[in-house]
Amino acid sequence: MAGETRRMRRTLFGARSRIHAFLSALGRVRVSPAYRGLRWTSAIILILFLIELATGILLSLYYYPEPDGAYETLRFLQGTVSGGWLMRSAHAWAGELLLVAVLLHLGHVYFRRAYAHPREYEWVVGGLLLLATLAFRFTGRLLPWDDLGLRTARAGLDLLNTVPLLGPLLSTWLRGGDDMGANTLSRFFTTHVLILPWFVAAATAFHFYLVRRHGLSHGGQAGGQGGTA
Amino acid sequence: MILLLKHGASEGTVRDLKDAVQALGLSTQPLDDGRGRALEVVGADPSRVLGLRGHAAVEEILTRRTPLAGGEPVWPHFTLRLSILSLLLLALLSILAGYFPAGLGDAASVTAPPGPPAVEWYLRPMLGLRDLLGPFARVATALFWILFFAWPFLDRRDTPLRRMLLKVMGGALIALLLVLAFVA
Numbered sequence: 001m002a003g004e005t006r007r008m009r010r011t012l013f014g015a016r017s018r019i020h021a022f023l024s025a026l027g028r029v030r031v032s033p034a035y036r037g038l039r040w041t042s043a044i045i046l047i048l049f050l051i052e053l054a055t056g057i058l059l060s061l062y063y064y065p066e067p068d069g070a071y072e073t074l075r076f077l078q079g080t081v082s083g084g085w086l087m088r089s090a091h092a093w094a095g096e097l098l099l100v101a102v103l104l105h106l107g108h109v110y111f112r113r114a115y116a117h118p119r120e121y122e123w124v125v126g127g128l129l130l131l132a133t134l135a136f137r138f139t140g141r142l143l144p145w146d147d148l149g150l151r152t153a154r155a156g157l158d159l160l161n162t163v164p165l166l167g168p169l170l171s172t173w174l175r176g177g178d179d180m181g182a183n184t185l186s187r188f189f190t191t192h193v194l195i196l197p198w199f200v201a202a203a204t205a206f207h208f209y210l211v212r213r214h215g216l217s218h219g220g221q222a223g224g225q226g227g228t229a
Numbered sequence: 230m231i232l233l234l235k236h237g238a239s240e241g242t243v244r245d246l247k248d249a250v251q252a253l254g255l256s257t258q259p260l261d262d263g264r265g266r267a268l269e270v271v272g273a274d275p276s277r278v279l280g281l282r283g284h285a286a287v288e289e290i291l292t293r294r295t296p297l298a299g300g301e302p303v304w305p306h307f308t309l310r311l312s313i314l315s316l317l318l319l320a321l322l323s324i325l326a327g328y329f330p331a332g333l334g335d336a337a338s339v340t341a342p343p344g345p346p347a348v349e350w351y352l353r354p355m356l357g358l359r360d361l362l363g364p365f366a367r368v369a370t371a372l373f374w375i376l377f378f379a380w381p382f383l384d385r386r387d388t389p390l391r392r393m394l395l396k397v398m399g400g401a402l403i404a405l406l407l408v409l410a411f412v413a
Contacts (some may be wrong), residue, residue, distance in 0.1 A: 026304035032406035033300045038314035040314070047315050051322065071336045078333060089326030097322075099351055110399055112388065127378055132301040134351060141349065148347050155346035155356070160361050181339050 032216045039216070041105040048098040049204070052136075053197065055091040063143070065189035067182050070145035097139055099143070102133045125207045132200050132225070139174075139192040145185060153180065162168035230275040231291040234259070234266040242286040249284065253277045350410060357409030 060083060064073045106126060106216035109115055115123035140155040160171040174191065176183025232250075234243060236328035247268075250257050270278050282290055301307055348356050359366040376383075384395070 008253050023304045025309070027302045030300040031303060031307045043311060043314060044318065047311070051318065051319060052261055067337070067339075071333075074333055085330055086323070089329075089331040090322045092331040093325040093329075097318075107399070111396060113237065113384070113392065113395065115381040115384075116387065117331055117381075117385070123379055123381045124351070135352060137349065140345040144333055145337045147337050150335045150339070151344050151347040152349055155348045157351055158346070159348075159352060159355055159359065159374045162355075162366050163374075165365050179339065212376050214257070 005201065025155070034216045036106060038108040041101050041108060044101045045098065045105060046204070048094050048101060049092045049200065052091060052098060055087050055094065056197075057194065058087050059091055060193060063189075065186055066146055067141070067185055070143065070185060074144050077141050092140075095140060099133050101136055102130050106130060109217075116217070119214050119217055121196065122207060122210045125203050125210065128205065129200060129203050132196055136192065136200075139196070140189045142185065142188045143192065150180065154183070230270040230278050231260065231279070232268040232270060232278065232287055233289040233291060234268065235288045238266075238286040238288075242284075246281065246284050246286040249281055250278055253280075269353050353410040354406040359413070361409065 061079070062073050062077045062084070074088070079085075085101065109126065132173060136155075138156050141156075142149045145211060157171045158173055160167045160174075163170075173186065174187050176187045234246075242265075247257055250268075250270060255270050255275055255278065257268040258272055258282070260267045260269040279290060281287055355370070358369065362369050384391070
């Protein structure tokens with residue numbers, strides 16, 4: 001009994017000390033005093049992405065990616081599941097705000113010339129993240145499988161065809177056949193819940209690594225505060 | 230000069246340290262270093278406090294302010310700010326979701342004749358551009374995205390004139406996109 005208590009104490013202490021070490025390490029990482037104003041859009045983007053992830057996981061517990069079931073599961077979620085309408089609305093609104101925040105962040109970086117050497121690749125990764133955010137919005141719109149979503153998807157795929165080289169390929173792949181149907185919904189769903197989240201997570205990690213490495217830009221000047229972000 | 234105090238330093242030893250600093254003809258003022266307690270030494274030739282290195286309340290004597298002026302630590306200061314921001318965003322989302330809940334239209338039917346295309350706000354500028362340029366839309370789209378990704382590699386020199394041009398170009402592009410989004 002006494003031995004077990006000692007073991008429990010050791011385990012608790014071990015866990016506690018690891019948390020303590022982690023927090024101590026975080027305490028040594030500094031956030032640059034230049035992190036203010038519109039720079040906070042980056043934090044907003046990260047928080048909104050996490051909210052999207054959390055609400056998306058909850059929605060996927062009920063969602064059934066099949067034309068006969070998708071619409072009905074969402075009706076069930078909206079009307080019967082407790083708080084289901086809130087989760088779905090919060091997911092939709094977080095997506096809108098996320099796109100607005102990404103555009104604001106991009107505008108801020110552009111007008112401050114924060115993409116200047118050595119931060120060129122931060123801009124490139126940021127651009128890819130903008131495209132991924134647009135793709136998130138676009139693929140998510142079809143998932144309810146309602147009339148408006150279908151018309152939006154048709155218009156979007158049509159528009160995608162005007163993008164040279166990759167556009168027609170992506171459009172054909174997303175449609176999953178000559179016409180829209182079960183394949184389209186399945187591919188939109190896979191892109192929305194599997195491909196894009198992993199891509200965005202990896203690109204965000206790389207973007208964050210570059211920001212940490214180069215520090216915050218001070219209006220297009222070379223160099224920066226390495227080690228602070 | 231910064232005196233970093235030991236975490237377990239008692240009030241008595243800290244008071245003793247302040248007295249010792251005063252005895253050197255210097256004064257102290259509290260400084261938030263983000264990790265614990267710290268005192269900034271004020272007065273002429275503050276390096277005289279280096280003699281207090283072995284004092285019971287002193288953890289470390291920093292000769293530069295830079296390490297402390299490097300910004301606030303991620304834990305706990307920045308984490309607290311992020312938590313507050315997260316709560317504010319959650320509150321905003323709850324309000325938006327409550328007042329403007331996401332709707333659900335009629336069930337889609339792929340066999341029914343397709344209705345007029347519906348375009349969401351973020352796709353409208355691209356659709357407007359396509360309608361405006363007609364057969365050149367494909368080339369224009371390609372050029373736009375090539376220029377977009379290559380821009381940091383092209384814009385190498387920083388002069389006031391180029392900065393102004395950059396702002397004019399950015400402003401013009403935003404205006405064009407807005408016009409295309411709402412007029413086209």
